[in-house]
Amino acid sequence: MRKSHATTVICFFEGMRKTYFLYGLGLGLLLIVLKLIEYQFLVRMHIFEIYGGLIAVLFMGIGIWAGLKFTHKAPAPIIVQVPPAFDENKIKELGISKRELEVLELITQGLTNQEIADKLFVSLNTVKTHSARLFEKLDVNSRTKAINRAKELGILRVN
Amino acid sequence: MRKSHATTVICFFEGMRKTYFLYGLGLGLLLIVLKLIEYQFLVRMHIFEIYGGLIAVLFMGIGIWAGLKFTHKAPAPIIVQVPPAFDENKIKELGISKRELEVLELITQGLTNQEIADKLFVSLNTVKTHSARLFEKLDVNSRTKAINRAKELGILRVN
DNA sequence: CGAACGGTCATACTTTTGGGTGATTTTTCA
DNA sequence: TGAAAAATCACCCAAAAGTATGACCGTTCG
Numbered sequence A, B: 001m002r003k004s005h006a007t008t009v010i011c012f013f014e015g016m017r018k019t020y021f022l023y024g025l026g027l028g029l030l031l032i033v034l035k036l037i038e039y040q041f042l043v044r045m046h047i048f049e050i051y052g053g054l055i056a057v058l059f060m061g062i063g064i065w066a067g068l069k070f071t072h073k074a075p076a077p078i079i080v081q082v083p084p085a086f087d088e089n090k091i092k093e094l095g096i097s098k099r100e101l102e103v104l105e106l107i108t109q110g111l112t113n114q115e116i117a118d119k120l121f122v123s124l125n126t127v128k129t130h131s132a133r134l135f136e137k138l139d140v141n142s143r144t145k146a147i148n149r150a151k152e153l154g155i156l157r158v159n
Numbered sequence C: 001c002g003a004a005c006g007g008t009c010a011t012a013c014t015t016t017t018g019g020g021t022g023a024t025t026t027t028t029c030a
Numbered sequence D: 001t002g003a004a005a006a007a008t009c010a011c012c013c014a015a016a017a018g019t020a021t022g023a024c025c026g027t028t029c030g
Helices: A001-043 A047-073 A088-094 A098-108 A113-120 A124-138 A143-153 B002-041 B049-071 B088-094 B098-108 B111-118 B122-140 B145-154
Strands: none
Touching: A001 A047, A001 B145, A047 B002, A098 A113, A098 A124, A098 A143, A098 B088, A098 B145, A113 A124, A124 A143, A143 B145, B002 B049, B002 B111, B098 B111, B098 B145, B122 B145
């Protein structure tokens, strides 16, 4: 949570910088163009409409872009959590490795050791080793207890 | 999904109508104001900047508003559903008896057959018989698969 | 009544799982 | 580069789980 907050803030300021940059750039270009044609077509009656139209289009575009930019960052914290959230810290805390976690997830899906072995392209013995270490780390002695333990701890990606 | 799509489309067009309305209104007001002061201050060099600035502010405002309007509709469908509700019909449908259901629930709690036998004051063999029939009715061949199946079907009182 | 169903238990057998130990290879990281 | 961690595999043994079959008892219901 801390991490994602920090990221959000950084993006916010980056967005602001880009906004100012585009704002300045657009205005600068516009002024240059206008200075070039100002004295040549000043007498024409439609210069106001052209001028206004260009500015209108440009700034409405910037406005839409800015609006999207700011609101697409904001919705992030709104995300409501479903009770058992995926907790990556617990995994490191318990020293569970990637492979062990894979095995755990397949166990919770109801697969046998042999099915897991086939799915991971390893031998049955390897799966047994992984599950044995897993059970040790989860402090359980059977796959069904491991399933409950994993749900308690919020170790599973999918529930 | 269909429903929320339709809703989004409707909102989109409503937003567009409002946008056009404001666009026209703003432009109209602007022209009136400008006509009033056009001949009085035409000679002044800063008329272009004032004109452009007004239009810029107005349309950037409209742009931001439009941007917010379109993106603030999206977050609505985030509503997450709590999947499993207790379904008594499924139990009768599958012909699962009281005792079998008890065994099923204890299995999902991670108990071994022996522990279940002790808790229900019956023999280990009886538990095996119950679980065997249970697996048949659930169309599975292991307790871990039975757990998943039971959750799918919403057969469990507590989740 | 008697058939059907649910609950109980048993025996025998196979498969799966879990525990223990050791070893080799690969990856990671200080 | 060199040690630690992770991943892989093997073998053995015991416990647990699962399959199959048969039997007994009590309740229920047509």
